[in-house]
Amino acid sequence: MTETGAGRDRLRELLDAVLDEDHRTLEEMAGGAYASPxxxxxxxxxxxxxxxVAMRRRVMLERAAWQLRQGSSVTDAAFAAGYESVxxxxxxxxxxYGEPPGSVPRDAGPHWLPAPNGIHFHPPTSLWVEGTARPAAGEVSALLVEHDLDDTRELLELAKGLDEHAYRDARLPGHAPLGFDGPDESLAQLLGHLVGTKELWLASIEGRDVPPPGADDVPAxxxxxxxxxxxxxxxxxDVDRRRAWGDRLVDALCEPPESFVLASVLAHVLTYSAHRRLLARHLLGAAAAWPEGDPITWLQRRTGGQP
Structure with a gap:
């Protein structure tokens, strides 16, 4: 959690505002936290x-699932979760959850839904926050995933101040480490692949259609x-919680379809993301001050200077 003053946890205050029973809208949540929406x-x-809004909706659904498993009616669970209709x-x-609320058995499994932050409903009226502040050796992959996401965003922020030529000129002619992805010759291509790779792999893992090409200007x-x-x-x-890294994904987006072990997919994304982030820093030059892309300094910033 982020400290903003002695004995004060600002993130906790924001979470309290999100989950307050009387706060149904973004405006009400923001008002409870004394902030603009x-x-x-x-x-x-x-x-x-x-x-x-997405967090509140998810946690309220988790609470509803737990209430249904305790014998609550669907109507009571629906209105307690803030819905206007059953x-x-x-x-x-x-x-x-992949099933209607009326068919949830009392002895059903865990009520948690996939979450990007480890924050879940914990019965009867609390939150459960999975610990991430001091990762053990077995959590190095999770640390690398979070660092990759944060560092990619930092690079995108740094690229805001570039003119069009610096952003789109092919300064690495002929560079294409993954032929099927196309060239990585410019900063625009490197940053576009950093974002687009995750969109494509998620589509495969979730069984969705190939996402349409998105705009590649920095705001987009x-x-x-x-x-x-x-x-x-x-x-x-979610995959880690289910210990499903050995599962195989049959990727129908490939032509012909191919099979991949989920652990190798994550390793693939992290490997080429690290490569692209280093090259992007090189092209950004003085704007991307080393060693801000270093996982060591990144973790120190997140934990307030603690190793």
Missing amino acids: YHFSRQLSRGAGEPP EGFSRAFQRA LLERHDAVAPRWLAMVR
Whole structure:
């Protein structure tokens, strides 16, 4: 959690505002945290990796799932979760859990949904926050995933001040480490691949269609990154929780379809992302001050200087 004063935990205050029973809208949440809706949403999204409205909806669905397993009626669970109709609640529950709320057995499994931040409903009225502050050796992969997402965003922020030539000129002619991805000759191509790779792999893992090509100007890439980053992190957490890294993905987006072990997919993304981030820093030059891309200094910043 982020300290902003002696004995004060600002992120915890934001979470309390999100989950307060009386706060149903973004404006009400922000008011409870004494912030504007814009700054409230920005602070929470950066601190917890999830927009406030999406977090509240997910945690309320987790609570509803637990209540249903304790014998609550679907109607009571729906209105307690803030839905205006049982039909709307049922559709949202089915999308999240893959089954209608009326068919949830009392002895069903865990009620947690995939989350990018480890924040979940904990019965009867609390939150459970999975620890991430002091990663052990077995959590190095999780640390690398989070560093990759944060560092990619930092590079995109640094690229905001570049003119079009510096951003799009092919300063690495002929460079294409992955032929099927196309060239990585310019900063625009490097940053575009950093974001687009995760969009494509998530589509494969989630069984979705190939996402259409997105705009690659810096504001658009920032928007795309902020949309895909929490989903990517949630996927990694979910696979890890299920100990499913040995599962195989049959990627129908390939022609012909190919099979990949999930652990190798993550290793692939991290390997080429690190390569592209280093090259992007090289092209950014003095704007990307070393050693700010170093996982050591990144973790020190996150933990307040602690190793």
